[in-house]
Amino acid sequence: MAAAISKVPLLVRPRSRALFALWSAVSLYLFLYHGVPALRYHLFQISSSERPQYDFTEGLFDDTFLTAGISTTAATSDGVTTVALTAPSSPRESRIADALRDRNVTVHVVLATRAQDDVSWATDPGRLRIPGATNLRVIRYVSDAPNAPYRPPVLNKGREALMYLTYLHDFYDDLPDVAILVHAENYAWHAEPALGTSMSTMLSRFDLREVLDNDGDFEIQKKTKGPRTRLRNRVSSREPEINRRDNGLKKIDSGRHGYANLRTSWLHACPDRINTTRTPEESVKQEEPYMRDAFLANFGLGDLFSQQEGQGQQQVEVPEILAGTCCSQFAVSRAAVRSRPRSQYKRSQDFLATTPWSDYIAGRTWEHLWPFLFRGGARDCPVEWKALCRMYGVCFASAAEQARWMDRWREREALREPLEFWQELGHPRVAARARSRMHELGDWLRTGLAAAVRRGEGVEEVGWDSVGDVYEL
Template identity: 45%
Template sequence: MSKKSVKLSVLAAIFISLVYLATDRVWPAIKYHAFPRPRPALLHELQHPSPTQNNLTVNLVVASTAEDDISWTDKLYSRIPNLTVLRYVSDSQTSGLHPPVAKGREALMYFTYLHDFYDHLPDISIFVHAEETPWHLEGTLLQNTSFALSQLDLMRVVVERRGYFNLRVTWRAACPAWIDTRKTFENWEKQEEPYMPQAWAANFDDPVPDILAGPCCSQFVVSRTAIQRRPREQYERSMKWLVETSWSDQIVGRVWEHMWPWLFKSEAKDCAPERESLCRMYSVCFEDDRQLEAYKELWEERERLKEKVSFLRASWAPRTATEARKKMDEVGDEIERQLSRAWEDGRASKAEAGSLR
């Protein structure tokens, strides 16, 4: 065989191999990711403006950086009547709303709002991060802030005794005891523990509780009454401390995660049962704890399956990815079925019990 023939044979083999890879591996991966299976628009089916909230005024305080995209908040105007979105930008002093300095993570932005708007507060203030799908919102809320806020019963925040509600309801190991303020720099278990006594003393005159507990992660809703339960000087004091402290942003953010319940309702533990909070505040009502745990297991299984259908994994192992896609679709269908049932049960329960108003 001539050299020319050998060269042509090699080129032909390479071409055939590339065609095989493209059709058997790459194209299926592209097709799946570019044209996913249509699914019911569960997010939009469940969201609805509640007629019981029509008379409430609401400020959505968004802690952001200049590069964050918060366009997702636009959809909330049709779902939360009388809503005003206030975007604070930590790293832009030319922004309309910004903290005094670029530090303190969301805490300094929140306190800037609490101080500046103290005399002009709406009925309800909601404090969130800029991301629509943060990890710290649960699968029972579709891990989606706009969904959670659309489902949230704001009137309950107003009528309940303390007027404060953490948007995250899952606490798992965080209750009944999470932060031990007696820990020192020699024996701490959570990084922020040894900082808590000093942070507490800098922000409050109250004795430091031994134990702090509750869900993370500095996203919550609070009534005007709860905010004004503290004098404006309290918020000015915390602003000043955040500006002047030499602690890292990470530590500052972590210590404040555990102090919001005390600030607004003078409670060191915020440990309402998860299923009860979901039903009471979001109208997502699972029949019992077993049903809730089964749903959460499905959500976690879907998250694990997502890794197996990534573009690179699908290109390298198409058969495995195909099986994972099929399983993920089945799990997704069951998630939608169970969440829809929990939502319908919540609507029925609320209708049966009648209005709180």
């Protein structure tokens, strides 16, 4: 009898059938309750590299709107894409174009890339435009391709800084009115949240007058020890006080004098990001203890790394504080570039190419040196809401309103973690609540942003400079 039972297939036995049924029911429940929602929102979503999930800006700055009525021609050769643009696509863009019509503004967009990077957002015809640019050239530098038409003198060193400096040196005698130097990614965390964290959107709304206004009309004066006016940037109540402006730069008007970082947020930047007196033991920022030597190597009397031991720099004042908006993406005018001799760019190239420091450290030091290179000042911390309004036509009613908007945006970004696939697979109810809140916040953010964009159109109607000096509250 026992032998006969043992020959019965396992699943035919009553107890085994019951266990299998229970296991199947549990598995089906887990799949339907945990697996299906996770797969639904992750397997079939558009890739975040193309457009971030739950994009509340969709339609506000849509490519179909930005390119409506535009005729474009493009020619590509030897790593350079030349784009001719006509027919402005919005009233704001028309006003910018009218203001710059007589200047025939030429623009280079310089991309710091690796060979594997997808830069179609900048090079494909019709996908990139800059209001008021009568001629636009996209020049791609490649850090890891020895045969690329445009490449740094030493491959895989100095990060974007070496490619930027190579461009500034090599094109010194053939510069456009404005050079815009950016990274390879279209969507990145260091692009502006109010512009969909999209570089193409930022450039499509960038006002070239911000760097062309009174181009080069500034002067460097000697440092003084007089008292400085101290202000509080009210964009966020958490921001500490800052100096009204660096005493080394005499302001003539409300323009930016040839240089503007494309980012407006003070996050990881202002008002006192780098203290050049701190030692490695005192600092939590990896590049900070190197900043004094980096400053001397690039702007001091001689090459820091080629001097004999014991011969230090002389007659050079290293600023105690270096601060400027983050991440080495900026626009600079021809006059601002030529405010330094061509040899300065060669010297800085050589520093990055020969320094014994790691590539990470050497490249990071230059994130804090661009304002001094082009403006002669150690700090460049424009008021956030004013800079966003003047540069991009996104005008919140006040610093406090922008601060509220950014607080909601940060809350929304924090909700992305429970929506990651494995998190959602294990905790579907938490993910469902996070998704619901994310959509709720997205609607709120979209409404506030749409109002800011409409307000930007109104600001243009009464005058581009109605916002006033970006360094004044």
